[in-house]
Amino acid sequence: MFLKKNGLLEWLDGEKPGPLMRILWFAPDADQIALIQVEGESVLPVFYRRDELETALAKGEARLVAEDPFSHLQQPETAISTHHRAIRNAAWEVIGPLVENETGRIFFPADRGPLVQQTHDRTGRSVVTIYKYLRRYWQGGQIRNALLPLFNRCGGPGKIRRTTSAKRGRPARLTQAAGVNVDEAMREKFRRGIRIFYQNRSERSFQDAYQLTLERFFHKGYEQHNGAVVKCLPPATELPTFGQFRYWYEKEHNLRQTLTARKGSRQYHLKHREVLGDSAEMAHGPGSFYQIDATVGDIYLVSSFDRSRIIGRPVIYMVVDVFSRMITGLSVGLEGPSWLGALLALENACSEKVSFCKEFGIEISGADWPCAGLPEALLSDRGELFSQASDNLVNALNIRISTAPPYRADWKGIVERSFRTTNEKVIQWLPGAVRAPRERGETDYRLDATLDLQQFRKLLILCALDHNHSHRMDWFRLTEGMMADRVEPYPLELWEWGIRCRSGSLRPVARDILRLNLLPSDEATVTHRGIRFRGLLYTTELAVQEQWFVKARHKGTWRISVAYDPRLLDVIYLRMENGKRLERCVLLGAEKAFQGRDWHDALDVMEIRKQAAVAARSRTQRSKAAFHAQVEQIVAEAMEQTERHRRPGQSRQERITGIRANRKAEQDQERDQNAWELGAPPPASCPAEVVMLPAAAPDETDPDYLPPPRPLAKLRQLREEMWKNDK
Numbered sequence: 001m002f003l004k005k006n007g008l009l010e011w012l013d014g015e016k017p018g019p020l021m022r023i024l025w026f027a028p029d030a031d032q033i034a035l036i037q038v039e040g041e042s043v044l045p046v047f048y049r050r051d052e053l054e055t056a057l058a059k060g061e062a063r064l065v066a067e068d069p070f071s072h073l074q075q076p077e078t079a080i081s082t083h084h085r086a087i088r089n090a091a092w093e094v095i096g097p098l099v100e101n102e103t104g105r106i107f108f109p110a111d112r113g114p115l116v117q118q119t120h121d122r123t124g125r126s127v128v129t130i131y132k133y134l135r136r137y138w139q140g141g142q143i144r145n146a147l148l149p150l151f152n153r154c155g156g157p158g159k160i161r162r163t164t165s166a167k168r169g170r171p172a173r174l175t176q177a178a179g180v181n182v183d184e185a186m187r188e189k190f191r192r193g194i195r196i197f198y199q200n201r202s203e204r205s206f207q208d209a210y211q212l213t214l215e216r217f218f219h220k221g222y223e224q225h226n227g228a229v230v231k232c233l234p235p236a237t238e239l240p241t242f243g244q245f246r247y248w249y250e251k252e253h254n255l256r257q258t259l260t261a262r263k264g265s266r267q268y269h270l271k272h273r274e275v276l277g278d279s280a281e282m283a284h285g286p287g288s289f290y291q292i293d294a295t296v297g298d299i300y301l302v303s304s305f306d307r308s309r310i311i312g313r314p315v316i317y318m319v320v321d322v323f324s325r326m327i328t329g330l331s332v333g334l335e336g337p338s339w340l341g342a343l344l345a346l347e348n349a350c351s352e353k354v355s356f357c358k359e360f361g362i363e364i365s366g367a368d369w370p371c372a373g374l375p376e377a378l379l380s381d382r383g384e385l386f387s388q389a390s391d392n393l394v395n396a397l398n399i400r401i402s403t404a405p406p407y408r409a410d411w412k413g414i415v416e417r418s419f420r421t422t423n424e425k426v427i428q429w430l431p432g433a434v435r436a437p438r439e440r441g442e443t444d445y446r447l448d449a450t451l452d453l454q455q456f457r458k459l460l461i462l463c464a465l466d467h468n469h470s471h472r473m474d475w476f477r478l479t480e481g482m483m484a485d486r487v488e489p490y491p492l493e494l495w496e497w498g499i500r501c502r503s504g505s506l507r508p509v510a511r512d513i514l515r516l517n518l519l520p521s522d523e524a525t526v527t528h529r530g531i532r533f534r535g536l537l538y539t540t541e542l543a544v545q546e547q548w549f550v551k552a553r554h555k556g557t558w559r560i561s562v563a564y565d566p567r568l569l570d571v572i573y574l575r576m577e578n579g580k581r582l583e584r585c586v587l588l589g590a591e592k593a594f595q596g597r598d599w600h601d602a603l604d605v606m607e608i609r610k611q612a613a614v615a616a617r618s619r620t621q622r623s624k625a626a627f628h629a630q631v632e633q634i635v636a637e638a639m640e641q642t643e644r645h646r647r648p649g650q651s652r653q654e655r656i657t658g659i660r661a662n663r664k665a666e667q668d669q670e671r672d673q674n675a676w677e678l679g680a681p682p683p684a685s686c687p688a689e690v691v692m693l694p695a696a697a698p699d700e701t702d703p704d705y706l707p708p709p710r711p712l713a714k715l716r717q718l719r720e721e722m723w724k725n726d727k
Contacts, residue, residue, distance in 0.1 A: 003033065003053065006141050008065040011056070020065065024138055025104050034107040036138045038069065045107045045138065073145040084148050091147040094123050095133045099142070106134070179237060182244050189217040190240075190248050198249075199261035210245045283323035285502030286495050290328065290349065290375040292319045294341055297332070298434040299427050300449040301456055310449045313434075314456060316422075317345035321371070324494035325473060327464040328371035332457045340566050342380065343518040350374055350514055360458040362465075369465060370495065373506030374399060374514075397509070397517050421471070426463045468492045516573055516582045519563040524572070526560060528553030530588050533562060533572055535606050538585040540574065569602050570595055 003009075003023060011018030024045055025034040031050055037043040056062040077085070098106045098115055105111040116130050123130075133147060140146025180186075193213025197204055204212075218239055219231035233239065283289040294317045303309040311334065319329040329349025335341045348356065353369035377400040427433055432449035451459070468491045476489040487497045499506075522533070528549050530537035543549060552558070562585070563573040574583040587595060594602050 003050070008038070008068060009035065009053070009057075009062055010065050011062050012060065018062075020069075022139065022141070024142065025107050027104070034104070036135075038139050041135070043135065043139075044109075044112075047107075068141065070140045070146065073140055073143060073148065075145065080145075080148065084151075087149045088144060088147045091133050092144050094119060094125050094130060095137060095147075098134065099137060180240060182240055182248060186240060187248055187252075189213065190245055191252070193217060194249055194253070199258055201262065201264065203262055206246065206249075207242065210242050213245070214239060283321070285505050286321055286323050286326070286498040287373060287375045287505035287507075289322040289377045289379065290319050291322060292317065292342060292345060292349075292378060292380045294318075294381075297427060297456070298423055299430055299451070299456070300432040300434070300446045302432075302449050302452055304452040304454060307452065310446060311453075314453065315341055316460065317341050318422075319345050319349040321375075321491075321495065323498055324491050325471075325476070326371060326468055326491040326495045330460060330464055332453065332460060334453070339520060343520075346378075347511075347515060347518055350509060351511055357461060360454070360461055362458065362461060364465070369468065370499075372508070374509050376400060376505050377402060397514075421467065422460065422463050425466070426459055430459070468495075512582060516563055516575060519565055519573065521561055521563050521575075523559045524562045525557050526552050527557050531560070531562075531572075531585055533564070534602070536569065536591050536594060536602065537588045538572055539588055540583055540585040542574075542583050543585075568596075 005023055005026065007023045008020060009023065010020045020038045021035040022038055023033060023035055027033070032047050033050055033053060034045045034047055036045045053062070057064070080088075098119060106115055116127055116134075119125070119130050120127055137143075137146050182190075190213065193216060194209060196216070197212040198206060198209035214233060215231050218233065220234050221232045222229050223232050224230070294315055297314045297316045300313055301311050303311050314332050315335060317331045317333075318327060320326065321328050329345050329347075329351075331341060331344035331348055333341055333344065349371065350373060352366065352372045354364060354366055357364050357369070374397055379402045430451065432445065432451065435445045471491060473489040473491075476494070478487065478489065481501060482494075482497060485497060485501075487493055524531050524533035524538075526532075526543070526548050527537075530539050530549065531543065532538075539549075561575060563575060563582075565571070570587050572585045574585060575581075576583050594605075
């Protein structure tokens, strides 16, 4: 066994540990070894034989201990206060000559007493103090810092004093008033006062909470003052002081509980919680984890069609790779934060960027912006991806979706920081940028709007390229492999290193398949008139070939899943072969009134129609009610007149006899009364035609009566017979 100076040896009493001892000194013949118990206030060094210790270690009666309970004394000088160093140095001047003597006489009891007495005579320190210094020096590992003052052991730290009638502490300097001791009942009042007046959303100051606590729990009654009831407080010498109130609060309070109560849980987690993690730990390489978020740009834009019109502030979407901090995709539009804006940014993040930049007149190579492919996971707000529209990302594209809780922007700190960097680098210096609140008389910054949407997109693309190439992140924690390969903390270099050393996260995907699965989904109905989706009818060549519409007429309708672009309703898409192929469905010609529109316009029109139908329902019901009332009135009048003219005693058979003759007479009368007379009426100066009227009309019911011949009636009869013959 290897025994060394200042080493620790522990005696074992069976399975129980015995006293812990420190090796202090080896005799010149190496046969005697001086040890001292580490704990104890009256212990002194004792001698053991080397072979005795080695035998005990071999038999398991003792063991060497590596952990030193006094290791905390080995601290740098800068960590020790000047006052404590002075006390330590003064103690060392007392015992230094004793312990630095290589002969080791201080360890022998016969020599120790005279040496201590000589030191007493030399320094004037008491024998007890000298022994105390020696003991602390030996037990603490024979280093000077073992002589540091043990003020941490003074006063019983952490123990609550027992309350007595005598006031503890110094009296007041001016008044010499004793004050009051704080007992358990008073501490409970402190706790209640802090809970009621301080730990709440009113955010009162601590001084106000102290005053209100005194008024609530320490008053001695009430009195009238100017018509108001005022709480009477005893003299200040009979009340706890503000220092006592603050002392017990700081002693017992829970900082997390206080901050949560005063700021709210959301603000605590956002601004006041501990930050022990790093988002980069969630990503093992490029494309393994993306963050996406939207913000309203701090700039006002103009219309590209009429540059005198200000169109407001754009909505900016960014997609950032967590591993490299690379901006992998972006989109700028006028749609509010929604799935539509998110899908445009995701499509851009997963597609190659050479042709994208070329649309804006920016020439780059594939290595300048090498971000193309599907990520493994995506973190976003609940608003955009917490919906059925994102199901295809999970099911068809195999992307894990995570959503941040509400009001927790710190979960997406990387992309949030990208917005801030973009604003600081370019947006705040552009004309039309949002400034601080304007003072009265200052020019409205909205009137400075100059850029249109396309120009602003080009600027953000240039900003993203500059960020990826030139944004140095000295705070970035480089891994051991990065440092070995001498990777500089630029997003593009981190991305390239990750692709080279940790590739496998990004997955290629065809643009049409990507767009198809990014578009929102819904259900349509196959009918005999076409594929009905949201009130509009569509058709497709596949449906005609497979006779979908004929089957729907004979076997009934059925539902199918479709994808649609909210920006254009002319086309919807069928996902075929589990999303690997798409089938275009075009709007029928009968719906041409909606061609070229977006779904917002169409849904608005349909909603207006629904509202008009609801409004027309009242009109229809009132019209029907008026119609029914008029019908009932006419029928009632007819019934009354018929009953009045019916002959008494007329049988039913008599009423139905002669219907044809009655019809003929009624028809003749209708012809005479309603016949058209064309041309102007004769002038008043023309002599009137003299018409001879019979003196009395003959009774046609007379059986002997013969009516005069009527040639006109004969002619009509002949004409009807001719028509029948022609038929």
